[in-house]
Amino acid sequence: MRVALFVTCLVDLMRPRIGFAAIELLEAAGCDVTVPASQTCCGQPAWNSGDRAAAAALAKKVITEFDGSEYVVAPSGSCADQIRNEYPAILAADPEWHARALELSSRVYELTDFLVNVAHLESLPGNFTGSVTYHDSCTGLRSMGIKEQPRALLAKAPGVELKEMVAADECCGFGGTFSVKFGEVSAAIAAKKCGNACASGADAIVGGDLGCLLNIEGKLRRMGNEETQVMHIAEVLTAKK
Amino acid sequence: MESRSRHFKANAAASLANPVLQANLKTAKGKFVDKRAISIKEIDDFEGSREAAKNIRNRVLENLDLWLEKFEENATARGATVLWAKDGEEICRHVAEIGLRHGVKKAAKSKSMLSEEAGLNLALTAAGIRPIETDLGEYILQINDNEPPSHIIAPVVHKSLDEIADLFHQVHKTPRKTEIPALTREAREVLREHFLTADMGISGGNFLVAETGSVALVTNEGNGRMVTTLPHVHVVITGIEKVVPTLEDLSLLMRLLPRSATGQSISNYVSVLTGVKTPAELDGPEHLYFILVDNGRADVVGSEFQDMLRCIRCGACMNHCPVYQTIGGHAYGWVYPGPMGSVLTPLYTGLENAIDLPQAATLCNQCGVVCPVMIPLPELLRKLREKQVEKHLRPWFERIALKTWAWVAGNPPLYALGSWLGVRYLKWLAGGRDRIPVLGVAPGWTLGRDFPAPEGKTFRELYAKKKGR
Numbered sequence: 001m002r003v004a005l006f007v008t009c010l011v012d013l014m015r016p017r018i019g020f021a022a023i024e025l026l027e028a029a030g031c032d033v034t035v036p037a038s039q040t041c042c043g044q045p046a047w048n049s050g051d052r053a054a055a056a057a058l059a060k061k062v063i064t065e066f067d068g069s070e071y072v073v074a075p076s077g078s079c080a081d082q083i084r085n086e087y088p089a090i091l092a093a094d095p096e097w098h099a100r101a102l103e104l105s106s107r108v109y110e111l112t113d114f115l116v117n118v119a120h121l122e123s124l125p126g127n128f129t130g131s132v133t134y135h136d137s138c139t140g141l142r143s144m145g146i147k148e149q150p151r152a153l154l155a156k157a158p159g160v161e162l163k164e165m166v167a168a169d170e171c172c173g174f175g176g177t178f179s180v181k182f183g184e185v186s187a188a189i190a191a192k193k194c195g196n197a198c199a200s201g202a203d204a205i206v207g208g209d210l211g212c213l214l215n216i217e218g219k220l221r222r223m224g225n226e227e228t229q230v231m232h233i234a235e236v237l238t239a240k241k
Numbered sequence: 242m243e244s245r246s247r248h249f250k251a252n253a254a255a256s257l258a259n260p261v262l263q264a265n266l267k268t269a270k271g272k273f274v275d276k277r278a279i280s281i282k283e284i285d286d287f288e289g290s291r292e293a294a295k296n297i298r299n300r301v302l303e304n305l306d307l308w309l310e311k312f313e314e315n316a317t318a319r320g321a322t323v324l325w326a327k328d329g330e331e332i333c334r335h336v337a338e339i340g341l342r343h344g345v346k347k348a349a350k351s352k353s354m355l356s357e358e359a360g361l362n363l364a365l366t367a368a369g370i371r372p373i374e375t376d377l378g379e380y381i382l383q384i385n386d387n388e389p390p391s392h393i394i395a396p397v398v399h400k401s402l403d404e405i406a407d408l409f410h411q412v413h414k415t416p417r418k419t420e421i422p423a424l425t426r427e428a429r430e431v432l433r434e435h436f437l438t439a440d441m442g443i444s445g446g447n448f449l450v451a452e453t454g455s456v457a458l459v460t461n462e463g464n465g466r467m468v469t470t471l472p473h474v475h476v477v478i479t480g481i482e483k484v485v486p487t488l489e490d491l492s493l494l495m496r497l498l499p500r501s502a503t504g505q506s507i508s509n510y511v512s513v514l515t516g517v518k519t520p521a522e523l524d525g526p527e528h529l530y531f532i533l534v535d536n537g538r539a540d541v542v543g544s545e546f547q548d549m550l551r552c553i554r555c556g557a558c559m560n561h562c563p564v565y566q567t568i569g570g571h572a573y574g575w576v577y578p579g580p581m582g583s584v585l586t587p588l589y590t591g592l593e594n595a596i597d598l599p600q601a602a603t604l605c606n607q608c609g610v611v612c613p614v615m616i617p618l619p620e621l622l623r624k625l626r627e628k629q630v631e632k633h634l635r636p637w638f639e640r641i642a643l644k645t646w647a648w649v650a651g652n653p654p655l656y657a658l659g660s661w662l663g664v665r666y667l668k669w670l671a672g673g674r675d676r677i678p679v680l681g682v683a684p685g686w687t688l689g690r691d692f693p694a695p696e697g698k699t700f701r702e703l704y705a706k707k708k709g710r
Contacts, residue, residue, distance in 0.1 A: 007700050009650075013660050014693070016700035035704055038653040046647050048604060050626030050635075054647035061651060138605035171563040175603025180685040182564075182601055185253050187689025189563045189603070218690035221676050230693075 001119060003031040004069035006062075006108075008079045009041040010210040018210060021234035022075040022111055029119035036065045042074075044082040047090060048176050059087045063100050071118065072108040075234050076209050077140020080110040085143055110140055112149040112208055112233060121153070128239035129159030132231075133202035135193065135216065136169045137209035150208055150233050157237065165200040174215040190219035197228070204229035206236050242329075242360045242389065244590045246574030249597035256568040262399050266569050269398045273560035276504025277611070283506060284496060294497050295615040297490045298551035301482075305542055308451045308484045309533065315454030319516025321529040328536050329359030335532050336361060336443065336476055337368035343474045343528060345370050345440040351460065351468040352376040353445030354393055354554065355478045355534050357576045358589070361443075362387065372443070373435040375464040377428055381405055384412045391570030393577060394502050394556045399569050432464070442468035442526065446479035447554070448494065449531070452487045455515040456531070459498060459508045469514055475526035477514075481533050482542075482550040488513070494553060497613035501555035537589035546621055549584050551614040558608035558618055564601055573598065580608040580618040587625055593634055599625035660699045668697045 003026050011018045019035075026033045043058030062083060066072045074080040087101040115121040132154065140146035147169075154160050173179070173189025180186075193216060197205045205220075205228060207213050217230035231239075245252065256262055281287045301308050313323040326332045332355065340348065348370050350356065362372045362383070374383040378396035382388045385408055390396030397405070402419065409427055410417035418424050444465060446456040456477045458465045469475050485491055491513070499505040518525035541550055559565040559579020570578030575586045575595070583598040604619040612618065629635055635643075649659050670677045671694035680687045 009660075012700040013664055014695045016696055016698065016703050019700040019704070037701065037705070040650040040653060040656045043647075043650070046643065048623060048626070049639075049643055050623065050628070050630040051643055051647065052627055052630075054643065054651075057647065057651055138603070138607070142606045142610055171603050171605035171607065173563060173567075173603060175605070178600070178603050180683045182250070182253065182597075183685030183688040184257055185564060185567055185601070186603075186685075188257055188567045190690060192563075192567075214693050215690070217693045218676070218686070221693070222678075222690045 001031045002070040003033050003114075004066050004072050005033055005035045006039060006042070006066070006072055006074040006079060006083070007035060008074055008076045008210065010214070011075060014214065015210055015232065018075055018232045018234050021232070021238040022073070024125050024238045025111070025115060025121065025234055026073065026119065028123070028125045029115055029121040031119055034069070039065055042079045042082040044078060044086075045176055047082065047086055052090065056090050059090050059101065060097060063087065063097070063104050066104060070107065071114065072104065073111055073114045074108070075111045075232065077110045077137050077144045077146050078209055078211070080108055081139045081143045083108045110144050110146055110208065112153055113144065113146055116149040116152050124153070124156050124237050126157070126236070126238040127159055127241055128157055128236050129241060130203040131161040131163050131201070132204045132206045132236060133163050133165045133197050133200040134168060134233075135165070135172060135197065135205060135207040135212060137207055137212045138171050140208055141169055146208060150206075153233065153237055154206075160236065163200040163202040165196045165202075167196050170196075172212045172215050174211045176211065179211075179215060186215070187219055187222075190215050191223065194219050194223060194225070198225065202228075204231050204236070206231050206233050208233050242357050242576055244575040244586065244594055246586050246590065246595035246598055249572060249574060249595075249601060252572035252574060253568045253601070256572045261401055261404070262569055265399055265401050266566055269395065270560065270566050273504065273556075277501060277557060277560070278504075280500040280504040280506055284500070290493065290496055291613055291615050294494055294553075294613055295551060297485060297493060298553075298614050301484055301486065302542060302547055302550050305481065305484070308486060309481060311451040312449050312454055312484050315452065316516075316531055317454070319454050321454065321516060321531055323531045323533065326532050326534045326536070332356075332359040332478060332532055332534055332536075333361055333364035335530075336478070337364060337370070339474065339476055339530055340365070340368060340370045340441060343440065345474065347371045347373065347435065347439045348441040348443050349373050349375050349435050349439035349468045349472060350379070351442070351444040351458070351465040352379055352396070353443065353478050354576055355445060355480060355536075356443065357390065358534075358536055359478075361478075370441070373432070373439065375432050375435065375468055376460075377425065377462055377464075380428060380432065381408065384408065389571065389576075391578065392556060392559065393554055399571065436464075436467040436471050439468075439472045441474040441476060442470075442472040443476045443478065444469055446477045446483055447498065448491055449479060449484040449533075450488055450491055450513070451484050453515055455513050457491055457495075458510070458512040458514065459495070460512070461503070461509040463510055466510060466512060469512065469526070470524045473526055474528045474530070475514075476530045476532060478532045478534065480538055481535055482538050498553055498555055501557040501611065501613040541588055545624055546584065546588055548616050549581070549588065549621055551616055552581055552585075553614055555613055557611045557613065561607045561611045563603060563605060563607070580622065581616075584618060584621045584625065592625070592628055592632060596629065596634055599629065657699075657701055661702065664695045664697065664699050667695050
């Protein structure tokens with residue numbers, strides 16, 4: 001299987017190791033991974049800010065860049081959703097681009113969904129030991145159906161104990177630009193998420209979307225919690241002792 | 242009601258700083274969310290019922306004028322008078338005129354959000370009619386100096402038992418009581434007098450049934466029945482979008498409304514009221530008026546926001562909203578809080594008067610998945626953001642930031658350079674620590690949390706190096 005990795009702008013900037021972990025997992029599942037060099041951002045910040053023109057320009061850019069790849073995989077539910085479900089809507093008025101958006105839509109996957117349901121990853125390249133609690137990021141959960149896939153992967157790791165938190169499916173308060181426009185409200189929502197996550201007693205809070213994870217980590221540290229780790233699922237699945 | 246939605250940020254900050262409100266919101270969330278989750282399991286095919294409810298509401302909205310005419314015809318045939326109101330002012334004028342015609346001195350009111358839209362109580366007082374709120378929550382707000390409701394079905398959800406105990410003690414001049422049954426008994430004793438002496442009853446309407454000309458009322462306290470049967474005049478005030486074709490349609494919607502709202506299989510009272518009292522009947526009003534209100538709704542019909550008019554006012558969207566759960570209803574500044582309010586307020590009071598509301602959502606879609614009539618709330622919020630951009634209503638710095646970012650993101654070499662610089666700047670800011678406590682470029686972020694430091698190099702740099710490029 002030939003997979004083109006959509007790194008996502010946040011991983012590129014903040015946590016390159018998640019990108020490398022994603023490649024490692026895809027390769028462990030037998031995929032041939034390429035990373036188109038000119039990629040930047042999926043355009044979600046523009047789309048969710050109401051700038052249709054900017055969102056359309058970036059959508060066309062991504063469609064062109066990932067033309068011809070067998071699969072496109074992103075280590076983020078919300079970026080994958082932007083490409084799969086929003087691009088066709090953004091480009092609905094232009095029949096040619098709309099068709100291309102739909103075509104790409106059929107090939108794009110969130111990482112854990114792809115590993116479980118398409119690549120059928122058998123054994124994990126990592127051996128993480130510890131307890132984790134999984135935060136379901138909203139867009140991945142409610143628009144992409146990402147719920148069982150990360151848990152199925154965690155279940156393959158003998159050293160991982162999953163301790164579910166209360167309200168794992170509730171928003172962490174990130175919301176993209178919302179986190180900056182309404183910082184105090186956003187942080188107050190994050191505090192509840194951190195409270196629930198910590199109450200699970202897990203060593204690490206794990207999720208599939210870096211935006212949420214930065215929000216949760218930032219709030220934990222501000223609250224004075226220095227112990228609880230915050231990790232992307234790809235990091236957990238590839239971690240070496 | 243005058244909108245305070247312009248002050249959303251300040252309102253939200255005040256809510257966050259109010260520990261009593263925060264505690265009350267936490268209790269309320271548990272009640273609403275958990276109860277709904279249990280009660281929807283009673284329906285074999287809940288998702289199928291949502292789909293059917295959506296279709297009923299869509300069918301009405303596609304030919305709203307025809308269904309309203311049908312309603313008017315059938316209501317009139319049963320002796321009711323149907324009046325139309327363009328806006329809140331016209332609602333007030335109609336009610337004052339009806340009051341004058343029938344010599345009304347006191348009006349007993351059941352809950353009506355339209356009356357909040359219109360600011361009816363003030364107008365009635367000015368017209369010499371004393372309005373008495375008889376829904377317990379609304380009554381508490383009225384005696385607390387006409388405080389606005391913070392929730393569409395639980396108007397005093399922001400208040401604690403202690404606050405209400407203090408209020409009753411002060412206003413009723415009775416010994417302070419802290420037991421709920423004792424407080425409700427006290428309210429009943431006060432209200433009983435008003436039910437018996439009111440000349441006019443005013444209610445909202447959960448649904449209008451076109452085939453019979455009836456209004457359906459969903460209540461829990463029984464005050465709705467008193468208000469609509471004891472006084473000789475009954476005035477129903479409701480939005481034009483509330484009509485449904487048949488009683489059969491009503492029955493399906495009633496499977497969803499109480500469950501979505503309070504987690505009840507059925508509310509304590511469901512009244513379907515049709516026509517004026519006939520000579521053979523013992524109860525009911527001699528005069529029945531329907532005031533069917535536009536107040537911005539007609540403009541939404543046929544627009545890209547039409548889905549919003551399916552709303553049956555259950556409040557599930559706000560009960561499940563992380564933002565509402567954190568700041569409560571008052572912060573939204575007008576009649577309707579939460580996600581539905583963030584769509585309705587700009588549509589009904591003007592985009593420019595509620596600039597923050599469509600932005601004040603994480604787009605988590607918890608609202609969309611619980612909405613009993615499948616309103617795509619996050620999508621409507623996003624479309625409102627698009628309208629704000631089209632009309633140049635966003636602040637200049639945001640517009641420039643967005644345009645610059647989009648231009649850079651569309652230009653890969655420039656983007657690579659920008660992210661190369663950006664990541665180094667952030668790393669420098671962190672100064673060897675794993676976090677940045679104050680972020681100048683996005684100060685909002687670090688108001689209540691740290692910004693984790695980046696690793697130090699971009700993925701693209703590291704990947705190119707690895708590949709020897």
